[in-house]
Amino acid sequence: MTIAKSVALFVLAAVAEIGGAWLVWQGWREHRGLWWIAAGVLALGAYGFVATFQPDPHFGRILAAYGGIFVAGSLVWGMIADGFRPDRWDILGAAVCLAGVAVIMYAPRNAS
Known part of the structure; x- marks a missing residue:
């Protein structure tokens, strides 16, 4: 598994999910329409x-790790799209989540 491919897929997933949720939010909460x-x-x-394109075959591992990407990506999206300014606790929390992603996805494992 290449880490670069995995990270790129996580970023693409975040753009699709967070962007999709933001579009629904805009359509409904901001009355922009159907x-x-x-x-x-x-x-x-x-x-x-x-x-499904992640190189690792384990659904649970992929989705667990993606949770950390989602947390950090949501803060970044809010900054870009809505002018949200995260405080130091938001940033620390996102850093902890990203550290969890690194451990879950990229820690050395024995082949089994």
């Missing part, structure tokens, strides 16, 4: 497929 919601639903569906 087209925004429909685009969000399509993006969320795409997210479901992106994870």
Whole structure:
């Protein structure tokens, strides 16, 4: 498994899932309409497929690690799309999550 490929897939998954959720939010909460919601639903569906391309074959491991990517990515998305300013605790929490991703996905394992 190449780490670069795995990280790229995690980033793509985050863009699809967080972007899709944001589009639904905009369509519903910000009254931008059904087209925004429909685009969000399509993006969320795409997210479901992106994870299947991860080189690791274990669903539980992929989704557990992706949780950390989602946390950090959500903060970044909020900064870019909504002007959110994370505080030091947000940043520390995201760093802890990303450390968890590194341990779950990229720690050396015995082949079994």
